[in-house]
Amino acid sequence: MAEIRGSRGGLPERRWWLAVAVVLIAALALPNLVGEYPLLQLSVVAILSLVSMSEGFLWGFVGILSFGQTAFFGLGGYTYTVAALNFDQTTLPLLAAIVLPALLALVIGYFMIYGRIGDLYLSVITLVVTLILEKAMRATSGSQYVIGSVRLNGQNGIPTVPSLAIPWSHGQTLDLTGVFYLSVVCLAIVYVALRLLLQSRTGRVFVAIRENDQRAQLLGYDSRVYKLLAFVIAGAVAGFAGALYGVWGNFVSPDMFSLSQSAQILIWVIVGGRTTLVGPIVGCALIEYLTTALGTAAVGQVTVIMGLILMFAVVFFRRGVIPSLGDGARLLWRHIQSRGARGANVSQ
Amino acid sequence: MSEVLLEARDLEKRFGGVRAIAGVDFRLNRGELRCLIGPNGAGKSTFFKMLTAQLRPSSGRILFEGRDITALEPQRISRLGIGIKNQVPSVFDGIPVYEGLWLAAASRHPGAEAAGIVSEILERLDLGGISDHLVGTLAHGQRQWVEFGMVMALRPKLILLDEPTAGMSHDEVKRTAELIRELNREAALIVVEHDMQFIRDIAATVTVFHQGRILMEDTMANVQKDPKVREIYMGTAADA
Numbered sequence: 001m002a003e004i005r006g007s008r009g010g011l012p013e014r015r016w017w018l019a020v021a022v023v024l025i026a027a028l029a030l031p032n033l034v035g036e037y038p039l040l041q042l043s044v045v046a047i048l049s050l051v052s053m054s055e056g057f058l059w060g061f062v063g064i065l066s067f068g069q070t071a072f073f074g075l076g077g078y079t080y081t082v083a084a085l086n087f088d089q090t091t092l093p094l095l096a097a098i099v100l101p102a103l104l105a106l107v108i109g110y111f112m113i114y115g116r117i118g119d120l121y122l123s124v125i126t127l128v129v130t131l132i133l134e135k136a137m138r139a140t141s142g143s144q145y146v147i148g149s150v151r152l153n154g155q156n157g158i159p160t161v162p163s164l165a166i167p168w169s170h171g172q173t174l175d176l177t178g179v180f181y182l183s184v185v186c187l188a189i190v191y192v193a194l195r196l197l198l199q200s201r202t203g204r205v206f207v208a209i210r211e212n213d214q215r216a217q218l219l220g221y222d223s224r225v226y227k228l229l230a231f232v233i234a235g236a237v238a239g240f241a242g243a244l245y246g247v248w249g250n251f252v253s254p255d256m257f258s259l260s261q262s263a264q265i266l267i268w269v270i271v272g273g274r275t276t277l278v279g280p281i282v283g284c285a286l287i288e289y290l291t292t293a294l295g296t297a298a299v300g301q302v303t304v305i306m307g308l309i310l311m312f313a314v315v316f317f318r319r320g321v322i323p324s325l326g327d328g329a330r331l332l333w334r335h336i337q338s339r340g341a342r343g344a345n346v347s348q
Numbered sequence: 349m350s351e352v353l354l355e356a357r358d359l360e361k362r363f364g365g366v367r368a369i370a371g372v373d374f375r376l377n378r379g380e381l382r383c384l385i386g387p388n389g390a391g392k393s394t395f396f397k398m399l400t401a402q403l404r405p406s407s408g409r410i411l412f413e414g415r416d417i418t419a420l421e422p423q424r425i426s427r428l429g430i431g432i433k434n435q436v437p438s439v440f441d442g443i444p445v446y447e448g449l450w451l452a453a454a455s456r457h458p459g460a461e462a463a464g465i466v467s468e469i470l471e472r473l474d475l476g477g478i479s480d481h482l483v484g485t486l487a488h489g490q491r492q493w494v495e496f497g498m499v500m501a502l503r504p505k506l507i508l509l510d511e512p513t514a515g516m517s518h519d520e521v522k523r524t525a526e527l528i529r530e531l532n533r534e535a536a537l538i539v540v541e542h543d544m545q546f547i548r549d550i551a552a553t554v555t556v557f558h559q560g561r562i563l564m565e566d567t568m569a570n571v572q573k574d575p576k577v578r579e580i581y582m583g584t585a586a587d588a
Contacts, residue, residue, distance in 0.1 A: 222423045
């Protein structure tokens with residue numbers, strides 16, 4: 001069996017666990033090293049990376065291009081907010097912000113996937129769903145739009161999102177550093193969980209479906225069940241990120257559902273590369289950092305420059321930054337090895 | 349052994365006004381090895397696709413082991429024991445050979461057993477040396493072997509092979525003939541082929557398709573003697 005390589009099954013290698021642990025520990029040490037503002041930025045990058053990763057997982061590994069992860073992101077944010085304000089506690093609302101978006105994903109996913117609509121239409125429908133939710137939310141300015149005791153406030157959003165209460169303390173809430181820890185740990189947990197899922201039998205079938213749906217069915221896999229499962233998982237992750245986003249800024253608004261937000265998620269994934277789970281995280285961090293840096297440098301025309309960067313990324317890093325770097329490293333390694341081998345031959 | 353494994357009754361497939369399959373009655377016994385021949389457009393591939401639910405028949409019924417499978421989903425039919433190698437190789441291009449075979453084996457065997465089946469197939473098809481290559485980077489002939497392997501890993505009761513030797517070298521064709529005879533010890537097979545020598549090598553009975561119907565069913569020798577068959581199909585091929 002030694003000569004049989006190339007299997008993606010089994011548990012991840014020890015060095016992978018080591019790498020995850022090192023990065024996580026380094027990240028958790030950051031609050032001692034940087035000020036409040038960078039910490040705030042890093043927290044939101046970690047939170048948005050969750051959405052980015054949910055898209056990368058769905059698109060890169062299952063082959064479903066969802067244009068509407070923002071539907072679940074926004075729904076998660078609003079679910080948390082409305083529930084937390086109504087029930088005056090935050091732990092269950094955080095769970096509800098996972099469950100409700102997952103249910104939405106289950107319902108629309110069921111009709112799309114079991115209705116056997118084409119991949120392109122699936123993308124269009126997810127986009128339409130998020131735009132409908134955005135429009136609907138923007139139209140809730142009137143005082144009659146109330147859920148429990150909470151006014152939805154239309155365009156203006158809800159600026160009173162409660163901070164997350166620490167369950168075992170009395171009334172203490174997570175501060176800025178706490179939110180950072182929470183975001184980073186959640187990102188790490190979701191990353192590890194998705195990685196393990198992708199290496200399980202189920203995850204390997206996901207990739208088979210991405211490669212050739214018809215062949216997967218001819219092998220006896222009901223691809224619809226697998227696609228729906230993936231869609232629900234991605235929806236749950238995006239919903240959870242939405243709740244964290246609300247906690248982070250104490251603010252949710254219809255912009256969370258918007259076209260520009262949903263397009264941005266795709267851009268993160270394209271730039272970072274969708275064939276790895278790390279790619280979407282890096283893409284998100286990179287773009288967010290550049291946007292902020294360009295904004296503060298007062299160069300103006302940030303959108304134009306970001307557009308150029310996207311074009312550059314698509315042309316020069318076809319598969320995204322991370323997979324391209326991986327390819328580059330492999331080429332370099334082979335080059336070094338072959339030179340080493342040649343050197344050895346010469347010395348003989 | 350003469351129990352019927354597969355039966356098609358008055359099967360029809362219309363594409364718009366065209367009757368690609370125009371009323372086919374077909375029977376295959378358990379353990380049989382059958383060849384389908386016929387000119388291009390005779391409906392052989394359409395027939396195969398209907399047997400595996402890749403296409404829905406316009407009318408008629410398909411029975412497998414006496415059970416009506418006409419309306420079943422492809423994955424259910426696969427699990428009942430029909431495996432197909434399509435005319436255009438239908439494989440997983442972006443993943444390694446090993447992984448593709450494993451996915452096939454694991455669809456119905458638990459982990460450890462699946463790994464065993466994969467090793468056996470890698471050895472039997474001599475794919476061990478390229479087990480970690482991406483399927484998409486292989487030559488056409490090798491991709492055919494990988495698809496072959498995936499079908500074998502399913503351990504089906506009925507194997508459908510649509511032009512298994514297309515794009516293969518002479519030696520590979522010979523190996524394929526051997527392999528088909530080997531597989532026939534455990535499973536029934538239907539093979540669509542154009543290579544007459546190959547059919548003579550492997551086949552007991554030949555079914556001739558013509559314009560969506562079955563023209564005749566007989567031994568290869570008799571089929572080749574038949575004037576109607578010579579006229580529509582064999583004319584040039586028999587001389588060659």
